[in-house]
Amino acid sequence: MPSARIQWIDFCRVYTAFFVVLRHVDRPYGSFNYIIDLFNYRSLIFFFFLVSGYFTHKAVAGQWLDWKRTRTLLIPFIFWTAVASILLLQPMMHWGQTLAGDFSWFSWSLVPREMGLLNWCYWDFDNVPLWFLRTLILLALFSPLLQRLPSKVLLVLVLLCFAGSDVLCARDAETARSHDSWSVWWLPFRLYESVLALGFYSLGLWIRRYADFARFTAFVRSYAWAPVLAALILLPAVYGFGFYPPVQSSALVLLGVSCTMGIGALCEQYLPRFCGFIASFGPAAFFIYVTHYIVLHALRLAFTGSYGGHFTTAQCLWMPFLITAICLGIFYPLRRYFPGLMKHVAMAK
DSSP: OOSSOOHHHHHHHHHHHHHHHHHHSOOOTTSHHHHHHHTTTTTTTHHHHHHHHHTOOOOOTTOOOOHHHHHHHHHHHHHHHHHHHHHSSHHHHTHHHHHTTOOTTOOTTHHHHHTTSSOOOSSSTTOOSOHHHHHHHHHHHTHHHHHHSOHHHHHHHHHHHHHHHHHHTSSOHHHHHHTTOGGGTTGGGTHHHHHHHHHHHHHHHHHHHHOOHHHHHHHHHHTTHHHHHHHHHHHHHHHHTTOSOGGGOHHHHHHHHHHHHHHHHHHHHHOHHHHHHHHTTGGGHHHHHHHHHHHHHHHHHHHHSSTTOOOOHHHHHHHHHHHHHHHHHHHHHHHHHOHHHHHHHSOOO
């Protein structure tokens, strides 16, 4: 494994974080943001799971659980849960009561809900994107067990996870609630996305067995155009003709992940300066991901006067850039003056 930073992967990390920001900003129907999001929906975050699986440290003999990696991931999880609980929770909505010493609004489920352990809803005010980290913690913990699986069994697990995610995601949370489905209780846990994450993480482990980093990079560069062209051809057809919805298709998510890697490899080859500039923000990718929701809500209140307000179509075009810039403006001073803190809570190695 290479010890230095890897430009095309850092590019993909920043690219992915930015488009996560874009998809959380308003996307009026037919707008540029809406069209761009159609090509990225659900494929974004799974790039991280694939790469995390590929770069997972090999388990030592006799190791069944990876407690060291788990503790490393628990630190930012607990830290950002605390930050979210302070900044994005009920105290802001009930500040008058809080200042008066009235905490009757407080519920025992407040913190578990923000940790993604209870009543996780997609578009609620308090939806903080910590489900990714929660799922990654579980994958890291059990990674030695996954690494012990024979290659054929590991590949079968990948296929089962992809198929299982499609089944679990057949009806989204809102539809399930409206029909009082049995899956209402499970969907807030993002079960189907966690199952798909297990599939991509395991796929990363499987690829690593057959391709060292040089071979893996050479393969991505050799076929970089293929997933990009496939996405440009297939996704318009899928949306235009109303075929199997992408939200239910792990195959299309896999295409999106491959497309992300292809774009990174193509930029590194044909736009090296641009790729290098974007990749230079690689250490801040996780920080952007985990803080953008806080910045987004602050800007939404400032521009619309309400946490539930909507940006104009014009504002939606540049708002992702502003949010990303603000996150970077917070990250770099913190890393300069508190490098140890950023290393642990922002994974900025």
